[in-house]
Amino acid sequence: MSTAESSTAQFFADLLNNQPVMYGPDPEINAEYRLRPRTEREDEALAAITDPADLSVGLSRVEAVLQSSIEMMQQISASAAAKWGDLIVGIYTKEGDFAVATSSGVNMFSATTSSVPKFIARYWADEPTVGIAEGDVFYHNDANYGGTHNPDHTLLIPLFWKGEHIAWIGAIIHEGENGAAIDPGGFSVRATTKYGEGIRIPPMKIGENYIVRRDVVNLFQNQVRDPMLWLTDIRSKLAASRAVERRLHDFMAERSPELLIATMRSVLETTEAEVRRRIAAWPDGIYRASHFADCTLMEERLFKLSVELEKRGDRLTVRTKGSSPSIDRALNAQAHFTRAMVGNLFMNFLYGDLPRTAGFIAALDFELEPGSIVTADSEQPSSLSLLTMFSLNSALHQAVTKAMYAVPGVAKPMAPWYPQVPTLQYGGLTQHLQVTANVSTEMNAAGGGALHDRDGEHAAGPIFAPVSDWGEMELREAELPLLGLWRRIPADNHGFGKFRGGASVEWAYMLYGSQMFGFGLTSMGGRFPVTGGMFGGYGGSCTPLTRIRPSGGVDAVRQWLLDGGKGLSFEASTMVSSQPIAGEYLVGNPMQPADPRVEGDIWIQRVGGGGGYGDPLERDPEAAMLDLRRGLISPEVATQVYRLVWDEERMEADVEATEAARAEERRARLARGRGYDEFVAAWRADSPPEHLGYLGSWDWADPGAGEG
Amino acid sequence: MSSQRIRVTEYLEIDPESTTWHCERCGHAIGPASENYKRGLLLHDRDPREIHPARFEGEHSFAPDPSWCRIVEYYCPGCGVQLETEYLPPGHPLAHDIQIDVDALLARASEIREGQAR
Structure with missing residues (x-):
């Protein structure tokens, strides 16, 4: 083959294989929530640990480093949200699994941003115009590539030691302005497509040798209403990341890079195993709950969020079938956010004693039907996905509490x-x-x-x-x-x-x-x-x-x-x-x-x-009285809900009279309550009331309905 | 209230001998544990304004809108304790919220008892 022919062949090979129009969100990476398999380097590092106590020391050291950095970032950031806790600092394995996060801040970022370093590694590591080197600074906010919603900005730097890429360091802050077409403040209430939600940054390199390119920042600033916020907080995130880097360099010099690698791998695997072990104690079965949200941003209409948990052995499968379809409002959430919301419940409300890692959701199974408001595709607007997720949380919380009540362990x-x-x-x-x-x-x-x-x-x-x-x-x-x-x-x-x-x-x-x-x-x-x-x-x-x-x-x-x-x-x-x-x-x-x-x-x-x-009738009458005296409840609620009887002049509970009133109310319940079939005959509607503009399943034949 | 019964929620337990749901407070037999416990309870369609008082007449009164939201209350037929509440749009299917695997539960309880005996 002549040189000219070779060049032509190379041209066409590049054209066909290596020249996509753009590098969009990678569905495979976004669907990945299990831990990556151990690498040879991780095996070597774990084998080098002779005293398991070293892993505990390693984790404590990493957590201390992260905690001091988040406190620093909180002080120097400009974001109003960050100042009061909407931020996180953490480290990811070289493979991209979020290994350790700060215990304060938004823990669910640890369950939903692993896809960012994974995207960088897959697409930019070998790309001649990008690459990954010590001192590089990467940035991201587009939730279609990972994360929660676009106001949450991730800054990542690779952690190197003597030329070896060891890990990733991430700093994430909720930034309250993204340049949405109509609405200021990062939340795009009136966006009907993702193109109205402002700046969307896929994982990209914005600096080298620890210096952020000012022209790139200028490009960002030119899209938004608060350029000072962006400038300050890119700097604050980089400063926090570098503080982590410096102290982890100290740690590796003092101990070894192997201990850091082994600590990250160990905490991921042990968290996953421990969550499974705790779930195994719950009774096997299926647990369900739904919740309803009454506004789709631009109109009042009711939409449904539905959760089904199936627990068998040490497996817990989360399903969301029956939830509203995705809509042309910024309420859509991607499936990775839904998984992170489940992780949030486990991290913050069940097992706060465990480190915040991607190991939490790796322990769970998910069967999430595509096309719903909790599994939207990348074309849907999503800057207010959090509102949908928070409604989902109410259902999720109830279903999980019913599943684990019998054997709660450390959970309450x-x-x-x-x-x-x-x-x-x-x-x-x-x-x-x-x-x-x-x-x-x-x-x-x-x-x-x-x-x-x-x-x-x-x-x-x-x-x-x-x-x-x-x-x-x-x-x-x-x-x-x-x-x-x-x-x-x-x-x-x-x-x-x-x-x-x-x-x-x-x-x-x-x-x-x-x-x-x-x-x-x-x-x-x-x-x-x-x-x-x-x-x-x-x-x-x-x-x-x-x-x-x-x-x-x-x-x-x-x-x-x-x-x-x-x-x-x-x-x-x-x-x-x-x-x-x-x-x-x-x-x-x-x-x-x-x-x-x-x-x-x-x-x-x-x-x-x-x-x-x-049951409110079981509330201690003195506690209900205290609620009334403190103004936490009105006299109507004290009477109607708690059946509290009290001396209005002295504002003291009459315990005996209260018990009598409660006994009367229990008798009234027995009189007014109807048997299941009789109740359903009067209650049942085969379709939702029209005035609700209802979105979601309404199926009396579904196994999740009470006819079973 | 048999000490042998297995506590499943704040107000529900399962008798392993008869495999039936029971009220944890009064012991009332609610129904087969393999079925929906709600079928053995008494139900009431509560106007939410009776629980969450309206502050003034009209819409958005700080109480739930009764044409959007109802509270289904579930009572034990034995003692009248309120075991569950469901906030639902009017006419919406009731949730079969706990569908426990009774065989697995009994097998596990048996394992635990044997372990304690050893």
Whole structure:
């Protein structure tokens, strides 16, 4: 073959084999959640460990390194979410399995970002224009390539030691602005395709020799409303990653690279084995639960999230059949996020004593039907996938609790926590003449679910980052053109039961100090509660958004407050009922796109409480009395739900009279309750009520329906 | 309440001799453990506003909308304890939420008893 012929053959070979139009999401990598097989290097490293205690020392050292780095990143990052806990730092094996993550922050990132280094290794390692070398910096935010949703940004650097690629170091932060076409703040409420959701970065190299290319960052910044946020936080993530790298270099110099490699492999395998061992103790069987979400971002309609768990031996298979189909709203989640949500429950609510690793979900089996809202394909919009996932969590939590109750081991049976994120999504010009866009962190005040032996925690934390904070209102006021009017726990804002759910707060902000600022709110639960109860306990109440636009704007509010604020009740529903300042009062679903607002606009929103556990008639009368005295429950709930009888003057429970009232209520239950078949005959509808715009299965013949 | 019964949830247990569901509180026999325990309970369609009070008339009253959401309450026919609640859209199928493998459960209980005896 002549040189010319050889060159032509090479040209066509490249054209056919090595020149794809682009490197899109890899379905095989995205579907991979088991641990990669041990490599020869990992076998060698494990064989080199002569004292198993060294592995324990190695894990402690790695965890300490990661924890100090996350604390540093939290301090130096610009992201509002990161400051209060929406971040993580971790290390992955060279093969890409997320080996160890910080115990605080968003643990589920450890279950859903392994695909990022795996993509880099598969496509860029041997690509002459990219490659992987010491000092390289990679970046990613497109959830179709892994991760949760696009506001979560991953920065990765390869960890080398004496020329050998040992591991990956990752730093992940929720960044509250992505340049969506319409909505600021990272959540694209009005996107109907992924092309309206802003910048989508596949795993890519953005720097070499630890220096990020400024032209690449400039490209990113040019797409978004808050360029300072991006610049600062690319730097903060890189700084945190380098701090990990430096200390792991110290560790390898002091001990050995083999110990680090063996520690990572060991923690992955032992976590997987331990999760399986614990699951094996649960009774074999099938466990089911469904939950319903009442808003599809731009309209109120009901959609279903359904969970079926099948437990046999040490295998637990998770299914989501019956859930809503995917839709042209940003609520779709990819299957890897669904798997991570299951991992989140196991990490944060069952087995918090184990290291956060990809070993959690590797222990589980998944049968997830494609095409649903929890298994959407890569063309669907998904920036608010988290709302769907959080609704799924309510069902998942109930099903898992029923599966494991008999042999909970170290887990504590509990009712679901409040799962949603009713928080301000904002953008515009601040009082400091700075352009900004982001989300506020009141969502982190979610109420904890009641436990089997005690009440839930008030304002405990969000389900995705229980170790977090919800920030000071005064700091929000200092940064943003917002005046905080109140934060307080309103009555009846939790689930009732033998043990009650933790309550949460109602917050109120007024736009103040800028006439070029807007905000919206992304949550659910205006008509259908988002938190379920457990074993006879009740779920949470509804949490609609209250909006007040005072006549006369901010000047009228200022004058009203100067005059003593007559009628200011510090509670939404009584403000609506009494309307103490003239204006427009609107109450609706807590889902409003971020649009420009008028200075003086007041928004009031409740974060929900956790679910209740057990029959409320079994609640200690003195505990119910304390709830009433503290204003956690209203007199109506004390009477109607707890059947509490009390002395109104002394505010003391009459225990004897309460027991009599409860006995009467139990007799009333026996009188009004209907046998199963009689009840179903009156209850059953063969199709959903039309006004619900219902999405999801509705099949009385399904084995999961109660006819079995 | 036999000490031999196997606790499955807060309010349910299974008698290994008769393989039947029982109320953990009063011992009432609910039905065969191989079937849906809910079939042996009493059910009530609860207007959610009776549990989660409405704060004012009209929509989005802080109570669940009764045309969107109902609470199905399940009571023990023996003692009236409330074993379960389900928040459902009106007319939606009731969940067969616990479908336990009774044979596997009994085999395992037997193994544990034998282990304790040794």
